[in-house]
Amino acid sequence: MPSFKFSIFSFAMILWSCSRQVEVQYGVNDISVYESKSSKIKPKNEAEYISILYTNLFQEAISPLQLFQSQSVMYSIGDQNVAKELVLSNYFNTSSILIPSDLEMRASVEKFIEDTYKRFYLRKPSEGEKTYFIQYIQTHPELTVEMVYTAFAASEEYGYY
Amino acid sequence: MKRKEFIKKTSLFVGGGIVGPYILPSGRLFARTGTEKAQHVVLVMFGGGVRQQESVLGRYLEDSQGVSGAFGNIMPNIFSGDAPNKKIVYGRDISGEPRGTDPIPRLISSPLSEQGLFFPEVKAQSAGHYVGLNTLLTGSNGTAQGLKVRPKNPTIFEYLRRHRGFNATDTWFIGNSIGNSTPLLNSSDADGYGLDFGANLFVPPVTFGSYGKNILSNAKPYSNSDLEPMYQMKQFLDHSFALERLGVKSIKNSNTEKTQIKEFIRNTFTKQSLGQIAMPPAAFGGDAMNISYAAEVLKEFKPKMLAVNLSAVDGCHSNFTGYLRSLHSADHITGWLWQYIQNNIPEMANNTIFIVAPETGRNLNPNPIIDENDWFAYDHSDANSLRVWTVMTGKNVPIQKIGNESNPIGRLTDIVPTIADIFGIYDSVMQSGYIDPFAESQFLRI
Numbered sequence: 001m002p003s004f005k006f007s008i009f010s011f012a013m014i015l016w017s018c019s020r021q022v023e024v025q026y027g028v029n030d031i032s033v034y035e036s037k038s039s040k041i042k043p044k045n046e047a048e049y050i051s052i053l054y055t056n057l058f059q060e061a062i063s064p065l066q067l068f069q070s071q072s073v074m075y076s077i078g079d080q081n082v083a084k085e086l087v088l089s090n091y092f093n094t095s096s097i098l099i100p101s102d103l104e105m106r107a108s109v110e111k112f113i114e115d116t117y118k119r120f121y122l123r124k125p126s127e128g129e130k131t132y133f134i135q136y137i138q139t140h141p142e143l144t145v146e147m148v149y150t151a152f153a154a155s156e157e158y159g160y161y
Numbered sequence: 162m163k164r165k166e167f168i169k170k171t172s173l174f175v176g177g178g179i180v181g182p183y184i185l186p187s188g189r190l191f192a193r194t195g196t197e198k199a200q201h202v203v204l205v206m207f208g209g210g211v212r213q214q215e216s217v218l219g220r221y222l223e224d225s226q227g228v229s230g231a232f233g234n235i236m237p238n239i240f241s242g243d244a245p246n247k248k249i250v251y252g253r254d255i256s257g258e259p260r261g262t263d264p265i266p267r268l269i270s271s272p273l274s275e276q277g278l279f280f281p282e283v284k285a286q287s288a289g290h291y292v293g294l295n296t297l298l299t300g301s302n303g304t305a306q307g308l309k310v311r312p313k314n315p316t317i318f319e320y321l322r323r324h325r326g327f328n329a330t331d332t333w334f335i336g337n338s339i340g341n342s343t344p345l346l347n348s349s350d351a352d353g354y355g356l357d358f359g360a361n362l363f364v365p366p367v368t369f370g371s372y373g374k375n376i377l378s379n380a381k382p383y384s385n386s387d388l389e390p391m392y393q394m395k396q397f398l399d400h401s402f403a404l405e406r407l408g409v410k411s412i413k414n415s416n417t418e419k420t421q422i423k424e425f426i427r428n429t430f431t432k433q434s435l436g437q438i439a440m441p442p443a444a445f446g447g448d449a450m451n452i453s454y455a456a457e458v459l460k461e462f463k464p465k466m467l468a469v470n471l472s473a474v475d476g477c478h479s480n481f482t483g484y485l486r487s488l489h490s491a492d493h494i495t496g497w498l499w500q501y502i503q504n505n506i507p508e509m510a511n512n513t514i515f516i517v518a519p520e521t522g523r524n525l526n527p528n529p530i531i532d533e534n535d536w537f538a539y540d541h542s543d544a545n546s547l548r549v550w551t552v553m554t555g556k557n558v559p560i561q562k563i564g565n566e567s568n569p570i571g572r573l574t575d576i577v578p579t580i581a582d583i584f585g586i587y588d589s590v591m592q593s594g595y596i597d598p599f600a601e602s603q604f605l606r607i
Contacts, residue, residue, distance in 0.1 A: 078362030128401075136393075142386070
């Protein structure tokens with residue numbers, strides 16, 4: 001008899017202790033995250049600058065040998081702006097570089113500017129920046145994508161992350 | 162106004178205009194404290210640790226290896242004295258003969274030490290390379306100078322740019338390696354000086370070597386009309402970023418100077434491919450390459466101040482025979498550079514002061530390493546390593562020998578005050594608070 005009562009008690013306890021588990025699922029909305037220029041406080045070292053630039057322009061990783069050589073050459077020139085501009089113009093003289101055409105730039109200047117800011121600075125341009133570049137490109141018909149990209153890649157902000 | 166008062170006021174006004182302070186590009190006031198002795202200075206940092214015994218004292222193997230009668234001068238472009246006539250190993254190789262049996266003939270009419278101010282026994286402030294190089298370029302004794310960091314105290318380039326108002330391309334440091342802190346010698350981190358006043362730098366074995374050729378030689382030539390919009394856009398971007406933070410730390414050339422440097426690099430690769438780079442006739446290797454490209458820089462930029470360093474003699478740590486050959490070769494290329502300036506750069510000929518000085522000496526006693534001739538090698542760490550020499554020649558330099566082995570006169574830290582003296586900013590530099598208190602211009606030690 002006591003064992004029967006114990007069984008009933010145990011069964012009741014089991015029923016009472018079990019509760020239905022509520023499964024909660026959280027959805028994630030797609031959102032684009034951009035950097036802010038105010039948060040860029042760490043200078044890229046030569047290796048970081050070169051490898052990021054190379055990947056940006058060629059859409060593939062730089063080889064270790066080329067990275068080492070590029071880094072050494074940058075060390076060997078006192079003015080880092082001169083060194084950067086030379087490395088850049090060397091890249092732009094390479095046929096495998098992947099950049100938009102001048103026609104594409106002219107077709108939609110605003111989109112080109114937004115894409116360029118995201119590509120180099122990982123952020124959207126401010127309205128002031130966008131206005132400046134739209135006006136500048138529209139009033140300088142001789143301007144090429146290469147010139148714009150050179151200005152961005154040689155700029156101080158691109159030297160920071 | 163009375164005549165006497167008028168003359169007095171006019172004299173004061175005119176006099177003030179002459180000796181009064183100038184406003185430099187940096188915005189700082191300075192008073193010129195002396196007359197300029199020459200418009201250009203070239204400093205050869207005869208690097209790597211040069212032992213007095215084999216250089217200025219002309220003792221060749223007699224002193225270092227105990228070979229009786231094997232003494233003589235193996236640096237005929239810098240020092241006077243007959244060459245050794247026994248156990249000749251320091252020259253060029255001749256086919257079928259033992260190595261190094263053909264000494265390189267002297268290039269210049271008389272040794273540099275006979276053409277100017279010669280201090281044969283000078284006290285170095287360090288037995289190490291980097292501190293020694295720092296001493297030559299900063300005029301300070303290098304106490305607490307770390308490795309892999311910029312000089313603690315301002316370099317002569319910064320003094321000249323700040324106190325004399327020179328442009329970036331007026332000052333050059335031609336290094337021989339990107340290792341051992343060498344590429345940091347173009348500027349210090351000192352307050353009030355630093356990279357804003359630093360010198361341009363090339364390391365020719367890298368910049369114009371195989372790496373440079375791979376990375377830079379395909380660079381596009383941009384016209385000024387191409388560059389102008391690029392610089393305008395860059396200026397806008399930098400200005401926008403500068404609102405958030407300080408600028409990147411690098412020496413800065415003007416846009417015109419940058420264009421000139423880029424054109425120089427491009428033209429140099431072209432000249433290189435055509436075999437048109439001026440070279441010392443009987444030398445090769447890193448030091449010769451460094452001197453060659455220093456000559457190219459001199460010809461293009463006619464800088465006010467250029468320092469070039471050599472280092473091959475440091476092979477003495479493990480190969481004494483190689484050291485003798487490097488010493489002989491360094492003498493040859495040094496003589497060639499002086500000759501090149503006189504013969505090929507009219508703007509600098511007869512208007513340049515040429516200074517040669519090692520950054521450190523070498524030990525009195527050898528280490529146990531022996532070379533192919535069973536000769537012992539020498540390091541640099543003892544009192545003998547603090548014995549060096551200096552030679553200065555050129556415009557307005559008197560011909561005089563000051564001191565001797567038993568009467569040392571001068572310090573390596575004298576080089577910066579001497580250059581400051583040449584350019585008429587002696588007092589500004591000496592009063593900067595960074596100079597070795599025992600240093601002074603070599604012109605004042607006469």
